[in-house]
Amino acid sequence: MTDPDTKAWFSRNIEQCMDSLYGLALRLTRSNANAEDLVAESVAKAWSALATLEDKERFRPWLFRILHNCYISEYRKKSVRPVEYGYDDIVVDGKEDDITGFLIEQPDDFLNWWGNPEREFANSLLGEDIVSAIQMLPEAFRIAVLLVNVEGLSYDEAAEVLGVPPGTIRSRMKRGRTLLQKALWQHANEAGLITDDVKRGCKS
């Protein structure tokens, strides 16, 4: 590849990744200005490190890894901390058994509520609620959910981004989603979205 070709190729790929890069940076830094700086810095770093990209098909995970490393080394300490949500007791990479337990025990109310006719109404409120619930997730879970669920990376690719084994992504996805659901359920309860009718639900 001649130099102008490489640059055009790089430019095309960055164009396709801009929204994803910004989305990841924003959810990590929780600040618009820092997110923009982080993305610009990561793109500059990616260009200078282009020789380290072994497989062109894996440009996205490679680029996200650069952004994540850049975040950790320079932006993490500046990132805005949200109101803590009582996640202190959470072990990041613990056993999975308790999650299965939680999923099984998770209130049927939640299921019933989700399936009830108010769902459309609830959905319109939930967009923002979901974003703030994601913002409040501990970082390890937040980034896993963003990479896999939002950006559609495989566990292998997400593992490459974060430099952890794929099994770690698997368990963080379980925990991350469980925590999100718990937060949304609590929020819906507090916001009065869940009526007693719904809680009694279609169990009968």
Place this chain on the structure above:
Amino acid sequence: MKDSKDKPEIDEIGCLEAINGLYAYLDGEMNDPESIAKFEHHLEHCQACYSRTELESALGELIRKSAKGKAPEKLQNRLRKLIDGI
């Protein structure tokens, strides 16, 4: 539906195994056809796990839609300028 005789037998799995595989299934990480067939077979016969899967899949879709980023125009221009200058 009648079972045709050339239809392979599918091993039954329980709810615990189904729920354990749920996220792998939804994330496209359940790669062998046999596990997928077992999981889907369970869903056809278990209302609870079917509803759970529907819920998880709807929630996943909502997360995807809500958390998707959109690079501000200012940043887009900044990146284009940056690439022009390298």
